[in-house]
Amino acid sequence: MDVKVFKTFLEVAQTRHFGRAAENLYITQAAVSARIKQLESFFDSSLFIRDRNSIKLTTSGERLVAYAEVMVNTLEQAKNELALANNKALQLTMAGTPNIWDAYLQHCLSRVTEAFGGYGFLAEALSREQLNRQLIERTLDMAFGFDPLKSDELECKQVADLVLVLVSTQPTGQEQALSQQYVYVDWGTRFASEHAERHYRIPPPYLRTSTGRIALDFILEKSGSAYLPLSIVEPFLAAKQLYLVDDVEPWNRPIYLSYRKDSSSLEAITKIQALVKDIYPLTAYSLQQVSK
16 A cells, blocks of 8 residues: 555545645645545545535544554654665654744754764654654654653653743733733743633633644734743743733743663663754743743
């Protein structure tokens, strides 16, 4: 079975639309339909429920998703490693949740790649569940997240702290900022529980999002407030486009690096761990503003 068939299945499962899947894969819609039919024939089971205005996964389709992801990821990694082997290069795969990339890893990547001559890198944004699964399945070398991944097979270490500050598009106090167009950003499960304790009396958020970048773009366009990394909002604070909310202390969120204890790339992972520490030294402006 061609891996392209499973890639097509995953694309349709994600987009829930044959036309959009075809556009994303740069093939015709007829080719998408043919590949799905081939897969359904192979498993002798319907994978999608096709309604006029929507496409849904069947129970069989939902079960196949996890297996398809493993097959695609494993084959892609094998392909990359064999290609790199021909050039006598080593492959390192690293991933993090979308928020980790926005707030931290994006700035680490150039430093890491520059420090490793002769290595090839694969960098991806994945959910927490995908990070854990791919580490266990050995299709991922390193995973970065705001929550530690717990498994007897994994080593998990805190490598940095991300400083979150409550910012608003207008100078204001805490009560007003949290009651008018407050955007809640998912900074991990620990953040969620501590946020509930710190702000238990506030009304429901105006918007919820999984990434700080979406929250930043939204409040700059529509006005509002959100907890965002100081490293990202610092230029907007300096330009008076955003303001620190009065009487709200900065919130440190730990960043964790997880990897297999028996990884064949332990030496490289240890070096990367040292490189990514303290990626955001606070500037004089940051120190002055946060200490107020």
